[in-house]
Structures are given as C-alpha cells and as structure tokens.
Amino acid sequence: MRSKSRLRNGKEAHAYEDNVPLYRPPNNRTGRDLTSRLPLKLLTNTLSHICPHALDDNYSSLEESMRDGGCMLCDMRDLAQCALVSRRFLVATQTILYHNVRMDPVHYCEREVDLAAKRKRKSFFERNGEPVDAPKQRLEQFSRTVRDNQSLAIQVEFLKMPYMTRETCIADLARTVSVLPNLKYVDLPDGIYSDDRSCLTLKQELEARCADLRKMRYLHGAERSFALLSQSRPWENLENLELTRLEIEPTTLVSVMASFPTLHELKLEDSPMVDDTIFHQSPSTPSFPPIATFILQNTPRLTVGGFEAYLSRPETRKVLTHLTLVDTGVLPSEVYRILAASPYLRSLRINQSVHRAVTPAAIPPLASRSLEILRFEVESTSTSPHDLQLPSESYYQYLSSSILAGNLPSLVSLYALSTSPTFLLLPPPAAPFANARTPFPGLRQPLTLYTKSIPEHDWCLTVISPPTSTNRRGSATATRPVSFYNGSTQLGPQWGDKARDSVIVGNGFGGFLAVPSEDGPRQSSSGGHKHKHSWSKSSRGWMG
Secondary structure, eight states: OOOGGGSOTTHHHHHHHHHSOOOOOOOOOOOOOGGGGSOHHHHHHHHTTTSGGGGOOOOOOTTTTOOSSSOHHHHHHHHHHHTTSOHHHHHHHHHHHTTEEEOOSSOSSTHHHHHHHHTEEOOSSOSSOEEOOHHHHHHHHHHHHHHHOHHHHTTOOEEEOOHHHHHHOHHHHHHHHTTOTTOOEEOOOGGGTTTOGGGHHHHHHHHHHOTTOOEEEEOTTOHHHHHTHHHHOSOTTOOEEEEESOOOOHHHHHHHHTTOTTOOEEEEESOTTOOGGGGOOOSSSOOOOOOSEEEEEEETTOOHHHHHHHHTSHHHHTTOOEEEEEEESOOGGGHHHHHHHOTTOOEEEEEEEESSOOOGGGSOOOOOSSOOEEEEEEEESOOOTTOSSOHHHHHHHHHHHHHHTTSOTTOOEEEESSSHHHHHTSOOOOOTTOOTTOOOSSOSSOEEEEEOSSTTSOOEEEEEOOOOSSSOOTTOGGGSOBOSOOTTTSOOGGGTOOSOOOBEEEOSSSSEEEOOOSSSOOOOOOTTOOOTTHHHHHHHHHOO
C-alpha cells in the first residue's frame, strides 16, 4: 500500500480516491424486545443450553464430572457475554454461572495452544518462561468476587477445582467457603478427610459456615472427629457419606448414622470392626437408618444374617434400591436370601472369590421381579491347570439357570467374570420336525451381557435377544451379536450400509472367533472325490 501524499497528481490520485470504501454507519434498528415477554424461568432455561455443565448437580469431583465433546471454559465465556444484552439477561446469566462453579485448568479446544503461550512469564534471560497457574488465579478472583458481593455468594451451590489447586491453595479455599452459606459440594484436599493439621482452619469454616453440605468423607485418622458428629451435628442435610479404614466401634457408627436423617448413600470400605450388630435393634441404641445406595467393600464380618435382620424392617426394605457387596461375608450362594428380602432392589453387585464349587440344584434360584442390573463377578481362588472346571463356573451355571427359568424378568444388564454365560444363555437348537411356534422359556426381553475372563481386561459386549416363535433355526443365530464393523466401509447395517454384515462371537480375551457367514459357499464334503483347489475356493467365500 502507498500513502496518498506520495501519489503523483493525475489519474493515479483520482483512482485512489475512487477505490476508497465509503464509511457506512451500522444499521441499528431500535424496536421492541420480544424476549422481555418471556418469563425469567424460561429465559434461564434457554440460556442454560449454552453452558450445560453449569446445571450439573452430581456430587463428584472435577475430574470425575468431565463432559465429552465440548470446552467448558468456552461455554462459560459465551454465557458471560450474554449478560451484556440486558438487565434481565444479566440476572438469568448470573443464576446459571454461579450455581455450579468450575475452575478447569485448560481449554479443551484449539484455543489452548495460543492461550498457553500467552500465560508464560517470559523475560530477556529466560525465553521459555514459566506458565502461570490459571486455576489459582481464577480461585483468587472468584474469592474476591463472592466476598464483595453477597448476592452472588448465596447462589453458589457447587464449587469444583483441579486436584493440585485444592491441595496447594488451602488458605484461599478457606476464605472462599466462609462466605458460601448454601454450598452443597466442594472439592476438598485429602488432608481434611484424615484430620490433617494443615486443613484444620478449612474444616472449621466448613462446619461453621456451610451447614447445607451434602457429601463428606472420613479416612483413617479422623475417628475422633467422626465420633463427635453425633453431638455437634454440623451437617444435618448430609446425603452421601464415605468411610474408609476407620477403626470405630459398631455402636459409635450407629449413633453417628442416626444423626443424619436425610442420608441415602453410604460407603463402608476396609472396616474390619463392623459386624452384624449394627443392624440389631435395641431399646437403648438408635436403629440403623434406611439407606438407598449401600456400598460395602472389604467388610468380612457382615453376613447375610445381618442383612436379613436389617431388611426385616418395612422402612428399610422399601428404600434400598442399590446394593454393592465386594469381599464381604455374604457368599454368592446366599444372594437369593437378599433378593427375597429386598423387593425393591434395582441393582446388585457381588464380587467374591470362591474355592469350592456349588451344586445349582441344591440351592434355590435367584429370583427378583425388580432387579434390572446384576454384576455377578465371582472368581476362583485357585487357577490350577489340572482342574477340569474352575469352581466359579458352577456359580455361572447356577446364574444362567436362574435367568432361563424366568426368575429375573426385569433384568436388562448382566456383568460376569466368565465367558460361559454367553453360551449358557443361548437357547438350545430346535429338534428336527419340531413345532417352530413353541416358545422357548427364558429371556423375555433383550439382555445386555458384559463378559471378561480376566479382571484386567475390558468388557466384551454381547446383546442376547429372546428367540421368536416363528422362523427359528436350530443354532439360534439370531441371538448372536452382530458386528458394527465392515471390511469395506467399516460400518455395519445398523449405520445404513448395504454391505454384508459379519457375525462375531467373543473369545473371552478381548477378541472374537471367526465364524463363517451364510453369504459365501460353505465347504462341503467331497464324498471320496478329490477336487483341485477345493479348500481354497470354499474358504475364499467366507474369508473375504
């Protein structure tokens, strides 16, 4: 480009003036704002779709509540820009932004490449520079905002931050939570769960200021503060409680549990002192409260007799819907007693190691009309190659016979540490000249089966559908899983592809067995005659 003062007089100067674009002021039409007619609740609901993670009400940490397919920091920036439209937009936007506050460390988009370079503190002697701790700065700015504006502080209910931020910025976090009276969940450092001295001020602020907290954990070392909960009662609205490696007496546990009237999720992990006495009723001690989600891990002194006593009460029997038993005193052969005592149970997980086989005909079958998800993870303690059959396989035969008998009509998902249920749940082949319209007793709805032979492997998905009364073939190939992979376009018929589909059967080690399809010619018997290249022609039909 050339300056106009340097142009020569004549055609060149006139040509420059002709090509200069004329300034046109923006056409700002002033009219009636149609959004002013919308109710504030509807406007808030509409703006919430810009930042969907702001309405996340789960009690999980920042790392566990990540959303796929979006950048949360960019969504917050777009929602904050909507506050500049009008005052009504400002009120609706602040309600969403300060409901669930997230301090993500990075942008999950292409902007992070440019922003990471700008955050570095460069100097003449150090060209690389040290990156700025962005989550720490966001926490300091957020703390200053809520301390200066009480109307925004009362709207904060969830506060989530990265692990390193909550571990290193304990003082800033304590100053922040001291002005948040309606806080329900906050990511806390690990020291606060074990009564570490560095987190004493933060814990005192939580007990004094945040009376509406809904989730708390107690680790080994916090036995004294846990026992004082029955007297101080700082969080009466607690809903989720996790106890790990606590050395407490059963009577202390029951008295503390009775101080939480709204508790509906409890996790007991590595508690060898807890036994069946926590479920016993006594006039001198309070009863164990009803729990909707009960998770027990490594509690060998809790047996099936204690659960039957606990589920004998009508108020507990109606509330319990999710139960997890990992390395407890409840044996897999005694699960039928728990199912019989809990008519509203929806999901059950049992993880146990066995060393002796069981006779399926000797115990009653598993029966429940409400159970939808069953994680039956039974493994053998001895894996000797000289054994003809592992002891755990007898339990999966017992499980398969219970399902095929129709005793679990609502079951939709099944997890098993064995590949045998994949074949045990398939219907037997029909006899020749049999009535094809005779229904097969067993599955009444599709069953999603997850199997693996080794706990370290990934789950193999198999969808087993009940056979139909018409057009049923002897091998029941309609119940075999259909692959979504295709050799040419890598898409199966479920995605609209017209190419032939492949039939797969899992081998239990993360792969699949090769099964010939019905499109190509099958290899037939030669009848005593040898044909040249007979094997190559027949195999070429189903090998691709």
